[in-house]
Amino acid sequence: MSSHAPNVNAExxxxxxxxYAYNYKEQxxxxxxAAISKPKPMFFVALLISxxxxxxxxxxxxxxxxxxxxxxxxxxxxxxxxxxTDFVFWVGIAHSGTLISAILFLxxxxxRNRFNxxxxxxxxxxxxxxxxxxxxxxxxxxxxxxxxxxxNQRLLWVNFKSPLVWDVFAVSTYLTVxxxxxxxxxxxxxxxxxxxxxxxxxxxxxxxxxxGWTGTFKEWQHYNQLYKFLAALATPLVLSVHSVVSWDFxxxxxxxxxxxIFAPYxxxxxxxxxxxxxxxxxxxxxxxxxxEKYITVDDFEKLAKLLMLTGLxxxxxxIIELALAMYVGHGxxxxxxxxxxxxxxxxxxxxxxxxxxxxxxxxxxxxxGLRRNLLFLFFLSIPINIGMWFERFNIIVISLAKDFDPYSxxxxxxxxxxxxxxxxxxxxxxxxxxxxxxTIPVIPVTELKEEVE
Amino acid sequence: xxYRFKNKAEFMEKLEALLESGINPDDMKIVIPNPDHDIEHLxxxxxxxxxxxxxxxxxxxxxxxxxxxxxxxxxxDWELVTGGKPFLSWPAYIVIAFELTILLGALSSFAxxxxxxxxxxxxxxLNPENYGNEFVxxxxxxx
Numbered sequence: 001m002s003s004h005a006p007n008v009n010a011e012x013x014x015x016x017x018x019x020y021a022y023n024y025k026e027q028x029x030x031x032x033x034a035a036i037s038k039p040k041p042m043f044f045v046a047l048l049i050s051x052x053x054x055x056x057x058x059x060x061x062x063x064x065x066x067x068x069x070x071x072x073x074x075x076x077x078x079x080x081x082x083x084x085t086d087f088v089f090w091v092g093i094a095h096s097g098t099l100i101s102a103i104l105f106l107x108x109x110x111x112r113n114r115f116n117x118x119x120x121x122x123x124x125x126x127x128x129x130x131x132x133x134x135x136x137x138x139x140x141x142x143x144x145x146x147x148x149x150x151x152n153q154r155l156l157w158v159n160f161k162s163p164l165v166w167d168v169f170a171v172s173t174y175l176t177v178x179x180x181x182x183x184x185x186x187x188x189x190x191x192x193x194x195x196x197x198x199x200x201x202x203x204x205x206x207x208x209x210x211x212g213w214t215g216t217f218k219e220w221q222h223y224n225q226l227y228k229f230l231a232a233l234a235t236p237l238v239l240s241v242h243s244v245v246s247w248d249f250x251x252x253x254x255x256x257x258x259x260x261i262f263a264p265y266x267x268x269x270x271x272x273x274x275x276x277x278x279x280x281x282x283x284x285x286x287x288x289x290x291x292e293k294y295i296t297v298d299d300f301e302k303l304a305k306l307l308m309l310t311g312l313x314x315x316x317x318x319i320i321e322l323a324l325a326m327y328v329g330h331g332x333x334x335x336x337x338x339x340x341x342x343x344x345x346x347x348x349x350x351x352x353x354x355x356x357x358x359x360x361x362x363x364x365x366x367x368x369g370l371r372r373n374l375l376f377l378f379f380l381s382i383p384i385n386i387g388m389w390f391e392r393f394n395i396i397v398i399s400l401a402k403d404f405d406p407y408s409x410x411x412x413x414x415x416x417x418x419x420x421x422x423x424x425x426x427x428x429x430x431x432x433x434x435x436x437x438x439t440i441p442v443i444p445v446t447e448l449k450e451e452v453e
Numbered sequence: 454x455x456y457r458f459k460n461k462a463e464f465m466e467k468l469e470a471l472l473e474s475g476i477n478p479d480d481m482k483i484v485i486p487n488p489d490h491d492i493e494h495l496x497x498x499x500x501x502x503x504x505x506x507x508x509x510x511x512x513x514x515x516x517x518x519x520x521x522x523x524x525x526x527x528x529x530d531w532e533l534v535t536g537g538k539p540f541l542s543w544p545a546y547i548v549i550a551f552e553l554t555i556l557l558g559a560l561s562s563f564a565x566x567x568x569x570x571x572x573x574x575x576x577x578x579l580n581p582e583n584y585g586n587e588f589v590x591x592x593x594x595x596x
Binding site for chain 2 (some may be wrong): 018019021022025026029059073149155156157158159160161162165166169173176177181184188192195203204207210211212213214215216217218219220221222223224226229230233234236237240244314317339411421446449453
C-alpha cells in the first residue's frame with residue numbers, strides 16, 4: 001500500500017493529477033529501456049578487455065589440463081591455494097545478491113527494488129564463476145561427474161558424510177534456485193521489452209523469453225505467490241550455502257579451520273564482500289545509464305549501512321577467533337601458534353592487508369558525508385573486495401602452511417597459471433555482466449511501478 | 454465490454470462495482486501493468502487465492518524425503534566405513550535433505566506458475582495484446 005512515488009520528497013513532489021502514476025510508469029519504461037540500445041565504443045573496449053582476460057584464463061587452464069596439476073603452485077603441505085580461495089571468494093560475492101533480492105524482500109525493505117535485478121544477476125554470474133574452480137582444482141576435469149551420485153559398475157556411491165559432497169549439492173542448488181528466482185522476476189519486464197522494442201528480432205527474442213506473459217490478474221496472482229515462496233526458500237538457502245562452504249574447512253582438523261564460529265563468520269563475510277561488489281558495479285552503471293532519478297544517494301546510503309554492519313560483524317569474528325586462540329594460549333599450542341604465525345609469520349603481509357581492508361577501511365562509513373559520497377563508496381568497495389579475497393587466502397593457505405608437525409611446514413607461492421586463471425575468472429564474470437547490461441533491464445521496472453501507486 | 458483506465462482508483466471502483474454485481478472474477482479478464490496488493494485483496498474477496506502453495510509443499514516434501522532416502526540407501530547399498538562414522542550418519546544427511554528440499558520446492562513452485570498460469574502461451578509470444586500501462590477489464594456480457 002505504498003502511497004509515495006520513489007525518490008520524490010514530500011515537500012517538492014509535483015501535484016498529483018489523475019494520470020500521474022501512468023505518466024511516471026511510461027517515462028520509467030523509456031528511461032530504463034533506453035539502456036538496451038546500440039552500445040557505445042566504450043562498451044566494446046570493456047568487453048574486449050574482459051574477453052582478453054577470459055582468453056588468459058582459458059590458456060592457463062589449457063596448460064594445466066595438458067601438463068597436469070603440477071603447473072599450479074599447490075603441493076604439499078599447501079594443497080588448497082588460490083583456486084579454493086577464488087572459489088570461496090566468488091561464492092561469497094554471490095551471496096549479497098540473494099540477500100538483497102530475497103531477505104530484504106521478506107523484510108519489505110523498499111530500497112532493495114533498485115538493486116535487486118543487478119544484484120541477482122551478479123549472484124548468477126558469480127556462482128557460474130565459482131562453479132568453475134572446483135572443476136579447475138580437480139585436475140582431471142573430465143571426471144567431474146564422479147562428484148554426483150549415479151549408478152555405476154563399481155557399485156560405489158559418493159561419501160555423503162563429506163562436506164565436499166555437501167558443497168556439490170549446496171552450490172548446484174544455489175545456482176539453480178538463483179537462476180529461477182532471477183528469471184521469474186524478469187518475465188514481466190521482458191514482456192515490456194517485447195512491447196516497446198522496435199526491431200522484429202528483438203521482439204521475437206524478448207517475446208519467447210517472456211513466455212507470452214500478458215499481465216492478466218490470474219498470472220499476477222500466481223506470480224506473487226511464487227515470488228514470495230521463492231524468497232522464502234532462497235533465504236535459508238543463502239545462509240546454508242556459505243555455511244556449507246565454511247564446513248569444507250571447519251569439518252577438518254587443521255588449526256585455524258576447526259572452529260564453530262565459521263558458519264556465521266563466513267556468511268557475514270560473504271554478504272560484506274557481495275555488498276562491496278554491488279557498489280563497485282552499480283555506481284558506474286547508474287552514471288553510464290543515467291539512472292540517477294531511480295537510484296538515489298539515499299538508496300546507496302542504505303547499502304553502505306549494510307556494508308558497515310557486515311563489516312563490523314566480520315571484524316568481530318576476527319577478534320573472537322584471535323581472542324579464543326590467545327585465551328587457550330599454551331594450553332593449545334597449535335591454535336595459539338597458528339594465529340601468532342598469521343600475524344607475524346611468513347604471510348603477515350597478507351594478514352595485515354586483510355585487517356586494513358576489512359576492519360579499518362569500513363570504519364570510514366561511520367561518517368555520514370562519506371556514506372553519501374558515491375565516488376568514495378566506489379573507491380572503498382575495491383579494497384574491501386581485495387581484503388575479502390585475502391581473508392580466504394589467509395584462512396586457507398596459512399593454516400595449511402603451518403600445521404602440527406614442523407617436518408611438514410611449507411611456503412606456498414601461486415604459479416603464473418593460477419594467477420592467469422584468477423584473472424580469467426574476473427574476465428568471465430565481467431563478460432557476463434557487460435552482456436547483461438545491454439540485454440536485460442538493469443532495474444526491475446514492474447517492481448518500481450508498484451511503488452508509484 | 455472493455456474498460457480501460459489510466460488511473461488505479463477509477464479502475465478499482467469499476468472493478469468493485471462489477472464484482473459486486475455478481476460477475477465471477479473468472480469470467481472477466483483483468484489486465485494490470487504491475488502487481489498490486491490492493492487489487493489482489495479486492496479480487497481475492499470474491500475468488501480463492503492461488504493454489505500454487507501446494508506445489509511448493511509437495512515439491513519440498515519430495516525433496517526432503519529424496520534427500521534422506523538417497524543418502525541412507527546408498528550408505529547401506531555398499532557398506533563402507535568412512536571417517537569412523539556409523540553407516541547411517543543422520544546429522545550429515547540433513548544437509549543433503551535440506552538442499553534437495555529447497556531445490557525441488559523451488560522447481561515445483563516454478564512448475565506451478567507454468568501450470569496454473571497457463572504459461573508459456575505460444576500464441577502471445579509474438580502477437581501480444583498491448584495494453585501498455587493501462588488497467589483493463591474485459592467482460593463477456595451480451596449488451
